[in-house]
Amino acid sequence: MDPNSSKNTEDIFANQNSTPEQNNVQNDGQEKVKEENKKSIKKHPFPSLILKLIILIGIFSFAYMQTQLSVNFSIFGVSVAKEIQTLEKELLDNQAQINKINLSVAVDSLNFFALKAEDYLSHLEQINSNFVTKNTKEKLSAKLPEIKNELKVSITTAKEAVTAEKSSGNISEEQAKKSTEEKLTEEKLALASELNASENKDDVRKKIQNLNEILNLLNNDDLIAKIKSFDIESLSEESIKSLLENIYSQQNNKLTTIYNIDKEKLIWSNVMHEIEIVTKGIDPLYGSALSQNIGQIKYNSFQLEKGENEQEDKIIVNGTITTSDSKNFNIASDLIDSFTNSTLFSGAKMRSFNKKFDEENQYIGNFNIELTFQN
Amino acid sequence: MKKTQITIGAILTSVIAIIVIGANLYNFQKLVQAKSTLKNLTNSNIELEENLNNTEAKYIKFKNDNQTELLKYSEKFNKILPSDEAITDFNREIENFSNSLHSLSNPIFLEKMTYGSSKKQEKINGLYIVPVSLSFQGTDKNFYKIIEYLESSGNLENESRLLEITKIAINWEGKEFEKSDIELYDFEINVNIYLYSSI
Numbered sequence: 176m177d178p179n180s181s182k183n184t185e186d187i188f189a190n191q192n193s194t195p196e197q198n199n200v201q202n203d204g205q206e207k208v209k210e211e212n213k214k215s216i217k218k219h220p221f222p223s224l225i226l227k228l229i230i231l232i233g234i235f236s237f238a239y240m241q242t243q244l245s246v247n248f249s250i251f252g253v254s255v256a257k258e259i260q261t262l263e264k265e266l267l268d269n270q271a272q273i274n275k276i277n278l279s280v281a282v283d284s285l286n287f288f289a290l291k292a293e294d295y296l297s298h299l300e301q302i303n304s305n306f307v308t309k310n311t312k313e314k315l316s317a318k319l320p321e322i323k324n325e326l327k328v329s330i331t332t333a334k335e336a337v338t339a340e341k342s343s344g345n346i347s348e349e350q351a352k353k354s355t356e357e358k359l360t361e362e363k364l365a366l367a368s369e370l371n372a373s374e375n376k377d378d379v380r381k382k383i384q385n386l387n388e389i390l391n392l393l394n395n396d397d398l399i400a401k402i403k404s405f406d407i408e409s410l411s412e413e414s415i416k417s418l419l420e421n422i423y424s425q426q427n428n429k430l431t432t433i434y435n436i437d438k439e440k441l442i443w444s445n446v447m448h449e450i451e452i453v454t455k456g457i458d459p460l461y462g463s464a465l466s467q468n469i470g471q472i473k474y475n476s477f478q479l480e481k482g483e484n485e486q487e488d489k490i491i492v493n494g495t496i497t498t499s500d501s502k503n504f505n506i507a508s509d510l511i512d513s514f515t516n517s518t519l520f521s522g523a524k525m526r527s528f529n530k531k532f533d534e535e536n537q538y539i540g541n542f543n544i545e546l547t548f549q550n
Numbered sequence: 551m552k553k554t555q556i557t558i559g560a561i562l563t564s565v566i567a568i569i570v571i572g573a574n575l576y577n578f579q580k581l582v583q584a585k586s587t588l589k590n591l592t593n594s595n596i597e598l599e600e601n602l603n604n605t606e607a608k609y610i611k612f613k614n615d616n617q618t619e620l621l622k623y624s625e626k627f628n629k630i631l632p633s634d635e636a637i638t639d640f641n642r643e644i645e646n647f648s649n650s651l652h653s654l655s656n657p658i659f660l661e662k663m664t665y666g667s668s669k670k671q672e673k674i675n676g677l678y679i680v681p682v683s684l685s686f687q688g689t690d691k692n693f694y695k696i697i698e699y700l701e702s703s704g705n706l707e708n709e710s711r712l713l714e715i716t717k718i719a720i721n722w723e724g725k726e727f728e729k730s731d732i733e734l735y736d737f738e739i740n741v742n743i744y745l746y747s748s749i
Contacts, residue, residue: 226563233570240577244584255584262591269598276609283612283620290623290706332612339605345594380633380747381624387676429627432674432746433704433712443715444697479718494722 263345267354270346274355277336278389281402284333285392285422286430291329292419295322299412326415327407334407337392337399352393359390388428398425441488443479449519450477450492457509471506472496485548490520493543496530503530503540514546522547629709633747635680637665640711640743644684647699651692657727657734658688658696668745679742681716687734693720700741713743 242248246256253261298315301307307315342351363386366379373379392398401421406414423431454461458472474494482488496503496510507528514523523546530540613620632639641663648660666681686696697718704712717740724733 223560223563226560226567229567230563230570233567233574236574237570237577240574240581243581244577255581255588259584259588259591262588262595266591266595266598269595269602273598273602273605276605280609280612283616286623287616287619293706340601343594343598343601345591377628377633384633427675429631429746432677432744433627433631435674436677436712436714436744437704440701440714442701443718444694444701447694447697474722476721477718479715481714481716 266343266346267350268358270341270343270351271355271358273339274341274351274393275359275389277339277341278355278392279385281333281336282385282388282392282426282428284329284336285402285426286428288326288329288333289419289422289430289434291322291326292415295319295326295415296412296419298322323410327410330402330405330407330410330418334402334405337402355393356390359386359393362386363390384428388426391425391427395425398422441481446479446490446519447477449517450474450490453513453517453520454510456513457506471498472510488548490546491543492546493541496540496542498538499536501530501532501538503538504528507540507542510542511544514544519549520546521549626706626709629711630704630706631712631744631746633745635665635668635743635745636711637680640682643711648686648696651688651695655732656689656691657732658686658692661685661687676746678745678747680745682713682741682743684739684741686737686739687725688737689732690735693735693737696737696739700739711743713741716740716742 239251242250243255245254246260248254249257298319302312302315302319341355342348346354363383366383366386370376370379370383398421401418405418423434451462454472454474461472472494473496474492476491476493478491480489480491496506498506507525511523511525514520523544525542525544527543528540530538533539629639644663645660648658651658662683662685664683666683668678668680671677671679686693688696697715699710700713700715702708703710703714718737719739720735720737722735724735726732727734
């Protein structure tokens with residue numbers, strides 16, 4: 176705002192309502208005032224200019240700093256904010272890479288631990304078995320310290336890897352975890368997209384599987400906590416079994432899959448052995464050389480079927496019962512009861528009984544028994 | 551009056567100047583903070599890069615130290631639980647085992663192998679089964695040996711393919727083997743062979 180302009184406007188209004196003499200006097204006075212004003216204005220040009228200059232510089236300075244604090248402006252080169260953003264990303268990437276490597280070491284070490292643990296437990300089982308000779312037991316016992324040492328090395332490496340710092344000063348653990356997960360997922364997707372075109376598909380699959388295992392461990396706080404708190408010095412059979420159980424139930428890879436399937440397998444030779452024991456209880460000659468001629472029970476077929484779940488597993492055994500005293504239904508009933516009372520089977524079913532007298536003066540009857548397993 | 555007008559103008563200019571200075575001071579403070587953050591981040595990144603180099607060096611050493619063992623187990627796992635159907639490998643495995651049992655005094659013949667389509671398993675992510683029907687004619691001894699072999703599948707020692715027996719059907723009405731007193735029985739064993747592809 177110019178102070179002279181307002182002054183001039185007021186002078187015009189003052190001149191309109193006065194006589195020529197008054198005007199002359201007034202004009203003289205006004206001239207003086209103008210002179211004084213001019214002088215008074217001239218007295219302060221420097222501070223006013225400075226202020227304007229300050230404002231001007233201030234605006235430029237503000238604009239400059241604003242560009243430095245914004246990631247979107249690059250008029251004056253790379254802004255500080257942009258540099259911070261780039262560095263933060265770089266930090267997250269580096270931390271994610273460190274976490275990935277540590278988790279990868281942990282996964283491999285846990286797999287080694289599981290394999291060694293299986294070996295160790297198998298050795299212990301044989302040492303405690305009544306069917307293993309003393310010599311073999313001594314050989315097995317001699318190997319135990321070496322396997323135990325390998326177990327310690329594996330779990331120590333895994334423990335160090337999961338205990339390694341997962342974040343640095345400027346990054347929270349949560350941010351680092353998210354970044355690691357994103358990095359692993361990106362790598363996995365990139366590998367999956369190149370799988371079809373790849374010449375070595377198995378190799379690509381292995382890499383994807385490895386990334387899956389790392390991702391699985393990254394999100395498995397429970398297993399990580401167990402590894403961290405694992406007492407390596409007092410390594411015992413119980414502590415090995417407990418950790419092994421955790422690895423098998425919480426990790427998803429080929430080793431754990433093999434174990435989990437193996438654990439749920441139905442051992443059919445045990446089933447056939449039990450059928451033999453039950454049958455011999457009724458017909459002591461069953462399975463012997465004499466059974467062909469004078470045995471009472473002869474099986475024609477076994478049909479063992481695994482269902483969708485344990486309740487649906489079933490066994491159908493059928494055959495013939497031969498007697499000279501026509502007690503075929505008695506023997507069939509004894510067989511059914513023995514199956515029902517066995518420790519392995521339950522629910523032996525047979526609802527149709529038959530027998531006939533043959534040309535060799537013997538009574539022959541067929542049986543068809545359906546069995547289910549005890550829960 | 552005129553002096554007052556000059557003062558208002560000056561005041562307005564001053565106010566603007568103060569606002570501008572204030573805004574600058576505020577921004578300057580933020581910029582100083584940002585520079586300090588940048589310095590901290592740069593230092594952290596230098597430390598982290600050093601840490602990354604060390605971790606990578608340790609990782610390379612770990613891999614080198616365990617390379618042989620890692621490769622050995624990886625190959626074993628691939629045989630036991632392959633990433634694809636690997637039907638031809640399973641054909642060879644079963645036929646070779648069956649032939650190894652066969653002798654004139656204790657014969658066994660693998661007569662037929664029939665494969666179904668692979669199915670995804672819900673219980674374990676990435677797990678698939680391929681149903682296979684195996685038909686044999688052999689002695690009772692060899693029948694039990696075949697069962698024992700199939701039951702021990704997924705064994706790290708003999709690297710046999712992981713499978714599960716789902717059905718056994720044996721006809722105990724034997725047939726005479728080449729006019730000898732050896733009896734041969736027909737038996738059919740259904741198994742699910744597994745493959746694992748967690749992609």
